[in-house]
Amino acid sequence: MDSLYTFSLYLHSWNRWIILIAGLLSIAMALKGLRERTAYSGTNRNLSLLFISSLHLQLLLGLLLYFILSPFTLQAMNDFGAAMKDSTLRYWAVEHSLLNIIAVILAQAGSILIKRTADSRVKHRKTLIWSGIALLIILLMIPAGIMGPERPWFRF
Numbered sequence: 641m642d643s644l645y646t647f648s649l650y651l652h653s654w655n656r657w658i659i660l661i662a663g664l665l666s667i668a669m670a671l672k673g674l675r676e677r678t679a680y681s682g683t684n685r686n687l688s689l690l691f692i693s694s695l696h697l698q699l700l701l702g703l704l705l706y707f708i709l710s711p712f713t714l715q716a717m718n719d720f721g722a723a724m725k726d727s728t729l730r731y732w733a734v735e736h737s738l739l740n741i742i743a744v745i746l747a748q749a750g751s752i753l754i755k756r757t758a759d760s761r762v763k764h765r766k767t768l769i770w771s772g773i774a775l776l777i778i779l780l781m782i783p784a785g786i787m788g789p790e791r792p793w794f795r796f
């Protein structure tokens with residue numbers, strides 16, 4: 641169980657980079673598309689797809705950590721009331737997990753709405769709005785010591 645915990649935590653940590661890079665590129669390409677009035681291309685679609693797929697993987701790993709592997713959330717679930725008084729336990733059990741779930745839902749909603757739109761300009765605009773808000777929440781909720789505990793940016 642210990643090695644599965646380490647493996648999942650490492651994967652969750654490294655997958656964050658795929659999310660951040662795909663999200664940032666996706667938004668930058670949407671901005672370029674809006675400014676240069678270009679058609680929504682295969683690259684736009686693939687970047688959005690990579691963003692949403694890496695988010696799905698992150699959610700799955702997050703749920704695995706949350707309910708089965710992480711000593712922090714397992715301790716919090718034992719006594720939720722007490723955990724709410726401990727800033728580290730509250731961060732993992734509520735803030736990080738809940739806000740990131742909201743971010744995944746927003747990115748998923750955006751992805752569905754973009755697919756349903758035919759007009760390239762509207763597709764670029766929807767990418768900018770939905771992926772932008774999702775990425776902003778994700779950035780705020782990365783454990784970098786701003787809103788909670790600090791964890792390494794690169795885990796080796």
Ligand code: HEM
Pocket residue numbers: 649650652653656659695698699701702703705706709710711712713732736737738740741743744778782783791792795
């Ligand atoms: C979607 C974007 C998310 C990002 C970018 C993200 C990022 C991270 C990072 C960087 C860590 C620290 C890893 C380390 O110590 O190396 C972490 C830990 C953790 N994440 Fe996420 N996460 C996301 C979503 C979620 C979700 C949706 C959940 C739960 C449903 C979750 C649950 C956890 C838990 C429980 C830990 C702590 C594990 C531990 O230290 O025992 N995460 N996350």
